């Protein structure tokens with residue numbers, strides 16, 4: 246009797262869920278025109294995905310906040326937390342007639358592939374991983390007192406190759422040693438390989454802020470949109486390139502790798518970004534460019550100089566690639582930052598300084614080997630419901 250009641254209740258609950266979804270699917274997306282551009286309300290997006298969405302006041306430092314909601318937009322900003330990772334919209338959230346609005350471009354090109362990478366067509370279809378260690382030869386890349394970007398990138402790439410090969414993936418390196426390969430040749434290598442993905446490994450540098458730290462990852466900027474570093478649409482972004490058919494796959498790959506990076510290693514989360522870097526523009530396969538920390542920041546440059554830390558970075562990127570590949574098999578949401586952090590809690594990794602590093606540290610009078618970790622942005626990882634209505638990419642919302 247009790248079991249029957251429970252079953253009845255479950256059925257009632259399920260039918261309410263289905264009916265509410267049907268009702269919602271019926272009125273679907275409500276496009277709001279503002280100055281000739283198409284927007285959707287945050288409420289509409291939240292309802293469609295069945296996920297709570299928050300609007301954070303502008304200027305609030307989101308990195309100091311505990312992430313409480315799978316979707317956290319920032320007023321008048323392009324910054325958004327999606328499933329616990331920072332991401333950057335192409336256009337800022339605007340307020341219009343009492344509603345917060347997001348552009349149609351961002352819904353289709355950013356939010357959908359980040360929230361449901363498992364639904365991106367051909368996501369996870371990978372035969373070959375093309376690893377691209379940035380720079381090389383005369384092009385040293387960024388420099389720290391411990392070494393140059395070209396060498397650190399090559400070391401991470403080599404470890405990553407071994408890890409991916411051990412998982413049965415075919416790997417091609419755009420360079421095997423310390424020599425320069427033109428950017429277009431790197432892209433050609435990826436384009437020539439069957440069902441390949443392209444992962445470019447770099448380290449960051451800036452002369453504007455010596456305290457800048459953290460990870461970031463880039464995929465190609467959609468047509469008509471500014472890159473994350475640009476504040477407005479440059480004429481070049483409208484005419485320069487046609488955009489690519491693999492945009493959504495690249496964003497899905499970004500999400501898989503980035504969640505693993507910030508889930509494994511407690512560096513600051515600078516976010517999932519867009520850029521028109523040559524290697525991203527010239528590749529016609531899913532492509533990302535990873536920035537594994539700043540060589541211009543004291544603490545981070547010390548970490549990057551440690552071989553075991555670089556191995557950990559390679560492992561994190563490798564786990565992300567594996568998760569992307571799994572999308573093609575399981576069609577299930579990938580692991581998120583909170584999942585990785587939970588997994589790692591049972592087996593915390595310490596980056597013990599080798600003897601040589603210790604003496605070097607003493608020599609330069611450094612006390613801390615590891616930069617203070619950022620407060621962990623914990624979030625539950627709500628798996629987007631499988632029974633949701635059609636993807637916005639399938640509906641009228643898609644941007645031509």
Ligand SMILES: [Zn+2]
Pocket residue numbers: 379380386387394447448
């Ligand atoms: Zn670089």
